[in-house]
Amino acid sequence: MNKNKMLVSFFIVSESIFFLMLILAYVNFHRSVTEGPTAANSLNPIKTGVFSLFLLASSLTIWFAGISLKKKNHKMLCTWLLLTILLGVTFLFGQGLEWVGLIKQNITISRNVFGTTFFTLTGFHGFHVTVGLIMLLILLGLALAGDFKGPESDAVESVSIYWHFVDGVWIVVFSVIYLWAFL
Amino acid sequence: MDKLGGVFNASSPEMEAMVDLTLFIIIVAVAILGIITIAITYILIRYRRRSADTAEPRQDFGSTKVEIVWTVIPALIVGVFFFSTIKTMYAVNPPFGDREPDLVIIGHQWWWELFYPKSGVRTANEVHIPIGKKLLVRLNSVDVIHDFWVPELGPKIDLVPGHTNHIWLSASKPGVYLGACAEFCGVQHANMRIRVIAETQEDFDKWQEEHRKIPPTPTTGEAALGAKLFQEKACTNCHLTGVGPDLTHLSSRQTLAAGALENTPSNLVKWLKNPEKYKPSSYMPNMKLTDVEVNAIVAYLEALK
Amino acid sequence: MSRIPLVPEITEPLPSIRESEGLLAWVASIDHKQIGIMYLIATLFFFLVGGIEALLMRIQLVRPENDFISPEVFNQLFTMHGTTMIFFVVMPFLIGIGVYLVPLMIGARDMAFPRLNALSYWLFVLGGLLLYFSFFTQSGAPDVGWFAYTPLSEKPFTLNKGPTYWVLGLLATGIGSVASGLNNIVTIITLRTPGLTMRRLPLFVWMILVTSFLLIFVMPIITSAFAMLLLDRLLGATFFMPATGGSAILYQHFFWGFGHPEVYILILPAFGIISEVIPVFSRKPIYGYEFVAGSTVAIGLLSLGVWAHHMFAVGLGNVFNAFFAIASMLIAIPTGIKVLNWTATMWGGKIHFATPMLFAVTFLIEFVVGGLSGVAIASPPIDWQATDTYFIVAHFHYTLFGGSLFAIFAGVYYWFPKMSGRMPSERLGKWHFWLTVIGFNLTFLVQHLLGLMGMPRRVYTYHDLPYWGDMNLISTVGSLILGLSVIVFVWNIIASLRSGIPAGNNPWNAWTLEWATTSPPPVHNFDLVPPVHGRRPLWDLAHPDMPDK
Ligand code: HEA
Ligand code: HEA
Ligand code: CUA
C-alpha cells in the first residue's frame, strides 16, 4: 500500500475511536434525560433525513471523481469535485438550520445532557465535514490550476477516503440520534 | 505491633479476610522476587566477562519447551490468585438485598455528615458503632468524589455524587479507629479525617439515646448569651441546614473540623477566631467575632451535651 | 563483501543543520536525528522541573504537621509533577528516542513523513508551554491531580484556570503523539531495507510498533474526554456534572480507558531498550525472540481491557470487579515471559558491566518489584486497602522509575556514543548508577509500608502516628540522594559531550544497523546498508563462518 493512503487509513482508525467515544457518551445519557428537551421531542428527523441524503450523495460524486481521475478525464474530475463540495455545503447548511432552530427554542449545549451530547456529537461531525470541505476546495483549486492529470493521485484518493469516512460517521450518528429516537 | 494501623491491626472480620489474602499474595510475590533476584545474581557472578577472554560465547536462540514452562507456571499462579481473590471479595462484600441502611454517610468538602435512619440521630465526623454487628452503610456525596476509609475496619469505598454506594461496616473489638478521606477532593483533602468509635452495645445505645434528645437551650450566664449569638450571628444558616456540620452535640466529639484539631474549649476558641489558620480554605468562614462573643459561643457549645 | 543500496525512498538529502549553522537550523529541521535529539533535550529539561517539584513535596512531607508549603501549592506540585513526568518526560523521551533510532535501525533515510515528525515535536513543546504557562495565571497551576477526576476538575469546584491550561496542553501533545504513532507505523511498514522482514525486526522497533498502535487507539479516547471536559468548563456543557444530569464515573471510564494502556505506552519502548542492551552486553542473541515480540502484542491487546482496576473502590459491583481483576492479572504472564527471556539471555553469556548494562540488569529487579505489587493490587480486596495510599505511589514509581526510567538511563548510555560520537564517562556513569539505585530504593521501598499502615496519598500533611515521621524522613533523604544522582547524570552528559573519548562507529560491538554507520550518522544516515539476512546483520558480517539462522 502506498504510504500516504496508509497514513490516512490509520488516521481514520484513530478518528473512529474518537467518534466512538462521543457516541458512547450520547448513548450513555440517552435514557437518563427525563425532563426538558430530548431527541424525540425536539428534533426533526424528516428534514435532517433529507439533508443527510445530500451527504450520502456526495460520497457517490467523489467516487465518480476518482473514476474520472483514473480515466484521465480532467474536466469531469473538476465537475465531480465541485458537485461534492456543493452537496457537502448543502448538508452543512441543513445542520445549521437544525442548530439555529434548536437554539431559538433555547435548547443549547448547556441546557441538559441531551443538549450537551447532541451538540457535541453533531458539532464535531460538522467540524470534520468542514475540514473535509476545505481539503476538497484545495483539491478543486489545484485541479482547476491544472493539477491531477491522472491516472493516479494520492491527494485525491486520500481526501476521498477521508470523505467517505466522514460520510460513514454520519450514518452512524444519524442512526443513533434520529432513528433510535423515532423508530 | 498494635501501635501500627492498617493491615497491621485488622479489627473486623472483613479486614481479617482481606489481610489473609494480602499476606498470601505478598508472600508468593516475595518468593517470586527472591527466586528471580537469586537467579540473576547467580548469573551475573557466574557469567561475568573475565578480562582475558575475548571469544564470543555459545550463541543460543531459545527453546519452545522452556517458553511453555514459564508460561504455564505463572498462569497457574495467577489462577490461584484469582480464585482466592473471588472468595475474599464475596466474603467481604456480600450482596445486601433490600435491607435498609443502618447508617448514611454523606461527603462534603471537607467533612462527613452522618445520619442513623433507624434512630434519627444526626452528627458529623465521628461514627459510633456497636461491636460485633454488621452495619449496612449507604454513601453519597453532595459535591465531589470522596472516599470513606477506616484502614483497620476493611475496604474503602467512594462517595460519588449521583451514585449511591453501600458497604458493610463492623468492628470486632472496642476502640477508636482512625480513618481518612482517601479520594483527592480538593484543598483540604488531607484534613478530611474520620474516626469510628466502636463500643459495646450498651454504650452505643446510651450514646444513641443521648444524641436523640435535643439538649435544652441554656438560659443563664455566658452560655445563654452564646445561644443568642449563635442565632444572631447566622451560624444557623449553615449549621442547621447541612452546609456545615451539625453542632447539636458538639462537645461530645473528640475532634473539631474533621480531625484538624482536638476538641477542647481552647481549641474551639482558636477555631472560631480564625478557622483559616487551622484548616486553610475550608468553607467555615471567619465570622469576625469579638473575644466576648467567642467565649460566649464556646460556653454555649460546650453546654450542648 | 556485498552491500546493497538503500531503499530509494527519499532521493534528495533533507535540509539539515550541517548546511546552515545556528539555532534556526535546529528549529526548522525535519531531520529525524535532530528532532530526536531535541526531544531528548526537552525531556531532560522537563525531568529536572518535575524532579524539583517532587523534591519540594518530599521536603514538605519530611515530618508530620510541617508547614513549609501551603496546601494549595502542594496540590499544584503533585499535579504538575505527575503530569510532567508522564506526558512530558517518559512519553516524549520514548517517542523521541524512537524517532531517532527507528529509521537507523531499519536502514531508512528518515521517517516516512519528516514534516509530520517535526509537527509532532512542536506540538509536544507547545503542550508543555501551555501547561507551564498556568503557573503565571492569577490562581496558579492546576491542582486536581494528574487524572483530574470530575466533578472536582469542573468549573464549580475549581474556578481557577489551571485545569483549562492543563487540558489544552495535553490536547496539543496528545494530537502530536497520534501523529508520531501514525508516522512510526507507516515508517516501519514501508521503509524497511530489503531483507529486513518483520520476523527480523530489532525488538526495539517491534515495541515501538506496538506502542504506536496503542497510541493511535487510545489517544483519541482521552482526546474526546478532554474535549468534553473543556466544553463543560468553557461552554457550560454538563457531561461530567452530576448536579445537572452528567456522570462523574463516565469520566473515569474514559480516563482509564486511555490511562491504563498509557502505562504500557510508557513501558513497552523501555522493554525495547532492555531487549537491545542485554543481548549486546551478554554477547548473545536475545533468548526466545518470537516470544519476546509476541508477548508485546499480547500485552498491548490485554492492556485495552483492564482499565477499571483503577476503579475498584468506585463501587461497580463484584462481577464487574472480578472481570477486571482477572484481565489485569493475566498481564503478568506475557510480562513474565519477557523478564524470564531477558534473564535467560544472560545465562551462558559473557556479561560486560558497562553502565548501560548496570541499569538494564537493575531494571529487571526493580521492575519486577513494581510488577508484583501491581498483581497484588489487581486483586480488588487488596486494592480496597491499597488504593489511593502510598502503596500505589510505591507501585507506580517502581514501574515508572524502576522500570521506564532505569531503561531510559540504560538507553541514554547505550546510544550516547552513536548520537554524539563520544563515549560517556564510565566513572561518572557508575556514580550515577549507584546513587540512583540507593536513592530510588530508599525513597520508594518504605512507601509500601506507609501505604499498608494507612497513609493516604495526595495529603500535604499528616498526623504524628507511630513511625510515619521516620519513614517519611527516610523517603525524603532518599529523594535528596536521587537529586544528587541526577546532577551527576547531567554533569556526565555535559562533560562527555565536551571531552569524551571518540567512540567510533560501533563501540559496543553491537549488531543492529544503526551501528553500521558513522557516529554521529550523516544527514542521509547511510551510504550503503549492509545486507540483511538475519536478525543481527552486523554479527553476520563479522562472523561469516557462523551467521544466524
Ligand atoms: C510503567 C508503568 C506501569 C506498569 C508497567 C504497570 C504494570 C501493572 N500495574 Fe500499574 N500503575 C501505574 C503504572 C504502571 N503499572 C500507574 C502510573 C498507576 C497509578 C495511577 C494513579 O493512580 O496515579 C498504576 C496503578 C495500578 C493499579 C490501580 C491501583 C489503584 O489506584 O488502586 C493497578 C490495579 O490493578 C495496577 C496493576 C498493574 C498490573 C497488574 C501491572 C502488570 O502489568 C505488571 C506485570 C509484571 C509482573 C507481574 C512482573 C513480572 C512477571 C513475572 C516475574 C512472572 C511471575 C509473576 C506472577 C505469576 C505474578 N496498577
Ligand atoms: C515517570 C514518572 C515519575 C517519576 C520519574 C517520578 C519521580 C519522583 N517522584 Fe513521582 N509521581 C509520578 C510519576 C513520577 N514520579 C506520578 C504520576 C505521581 C502521581 C501524581 C498525582 O497524584 O497526581 C507521582 C507522585 C509522587 C508522590 C506522591 C505525592 C502525593 O501523593 O502526595 C511523591 C512523594 O514522595 C513522588 C516523589 C517522587 C520523587 C522523589 C521522584 C524522584 O525520582 C525525582 C528525581 C529527580 C530529581 C530529584 C530532579 C533533580 C534535579 C535537580 C537536583 C535540580 C538540578 C538543577 C539544575 C541542573 C538546574 N511522586
Ligand atoms: Cu474528601 Cu478527600
Ligand SMILES: [Cu+2]
Ligand atoms: Cu492500570
